Amino acid sequence: MLSLSDTVPSDWKYLNEGGRHIVFSYVGSPHVDFDSMVLRLRKINPDEQHTLASADNTEFTRQFHDQIISKLVPAQYLPEMHTVQLDPEWLGALARQTEPARPAVRAAKDQINVNAKHGIVCADLVGGKEWAVEIKPKWAFLPNPKFLSPATFSTKTKHCRFCIHSAVRSSKGKGAATGYCPLDLFSKEESRVRKALYELWDTWNNTDASTNNLRIFVSGTVIRPTDVSAIIQLQTSIHQMIAIA
Ligand SMILES: O=P(O)(O)O[C@@H]1[C@@H](OP(=O)(O)O)[C@H](OP(=O)(O)O)[C@H](O)[C@H](OP(=O)(O)O)[C@H]1OP(=O)(O)O
Ligand SMILES: Nc1ncnc2c1ncn2[C@@H]1O[C@H](COP(=O)(O)OP(=O)(O)OP(=O)(O)O)[C@@H](O)[C@H]1O
Incomplete structure (x- = not known):
């Protein structure tokens, strides 16, 4: 199993985080195991301190x-992934160094689980000189009607979880991909798939990329x-790619 012991916490730069994990990219001196890789660690919130499930x-x-x-995904498209052993002192130093870089809304909710025994080292999918697209397609199914209450039956058999959440967000004045529906994206019907992709793009455009369903990176930086x-850099890269194809 890989170990991080021949890297120091400052070799790992905060990249991004979601509701459960925090991700760092390797920026240390050349290393056969860590060049072009990210470290993905579990976070923990104060209510979960003692639960085994959240620990590792x-x-x-x-x-x-x-x-x-x-x-589901052919082997050649799967990112390289390794389990890595962790050390509480090393993680504590990483956590202290990282706190100022984290969005306040995330830092108020949770922190790196310094007691985790293992993390994941994975290929960096957005770094490098090229461009990358990240989508968060969300749940692509309707709930089983058997488990719905009479109060929500009518709404939840017609509208998916994502669409309901988007409508609520939008009604509160928050940016939301209200035209995008995961059921369209996974429908296997060309017109619906196309609609889903255009809606993701339009939301990206109209909300100045403030929603998290579509992210575009150029040279490792979100744009x-x-x-x-x-x-312009993105257009140039795409034109070059089309010319080569
Ligand atoms: O509840 P949803 O569908 O909005 O999804 C949550 C996500 O919100 P999103 O709408 O994608 O911004 C949410 O993502 P963010 O914190 O918004 O990045 C988490 O992924 C959350 O998972 P968990 O409860 O932390 O394990 C997600 O919760 P689960 O869907 O896993 O319950
Ligand atoms: N291998 C990777 N290469 C580059 N960036 C990555 C990689 N893995 C994750 N990230 C970045 O870190 C972010 C958070 O990672 P991830 O989605 O694993 O967290 P999460 O907490 O499980 O997400 P969620 O909020 O959906 O629960 C991603 O949105 C992505 O921008």
Whole structure:
């Protein structure tokens, strides 16, 4: 199993985080195991301090990748992934160094789980000189009507979870991909798939990339539609790619 002991916490730069995990990219001196890789660590919130399930889900992540995702995505497109051993002191130093870089809304909710025994080292999918697209497609199914209450039956059999959440967000004046529906994206019907992709793009454009369903990176940095130089760089890369194809 890989160990981080021949790297120091400052070799790992805060990249991004979600509701459960925090991700760092390797910026240390050249290293055969860590160049172009990210470190993905579990976070913990104060209510979860003592629950086993939240303490270490690395094995689950590996099994999900190896046994489920590998059946859906051809091997050549799967990112390289390794389990890595962690040390509480090393993690504590990483956590202290990282706190100022984290969005306040995240830092108020949770922190790196310094007692986690394992993390994941994975190929950096957005770094490098090229461009990358990240989508968060969300749940692509309607709930089983058997488990719905009479109060929600009518709404939840017609509208998916994502659409309901988007409508609520929008009604509160928050940015939301209200035209995008995961059921369209996974419908296998060309017109619906096309609609879903255009809606993701339009929301990215109209909300100045403030929603998390579509993110575009150029040279490892997330870009916004108002970022003219990055857009020109993106257009150039796409034209070059089309010319080569
Ligand atoms: O509840 P949803 O559908 O909005 O999804 C939550 C996500 O919100 P999103 O709408 O994608 O911004 C949410 O993502 P963010 O914190 O918004 O990045 C988490 O992924 C959350 O998972 P968990 O409860 O932290 O394990 C997600 O919760 P679960 O869907 O896993 O319950
Ligand atoms: N291999 C990777 N290469 C580059 N960036 C990554 C990689 N893995 C994750 N990230 C970045 O870190 C962010 C958070 O990672 P991830 O989605 O694993 O967190 P999460 O907490 O499980 O997410 P969620 O909020 O959906 O629960 C991603 O949105 C992505 O921008």
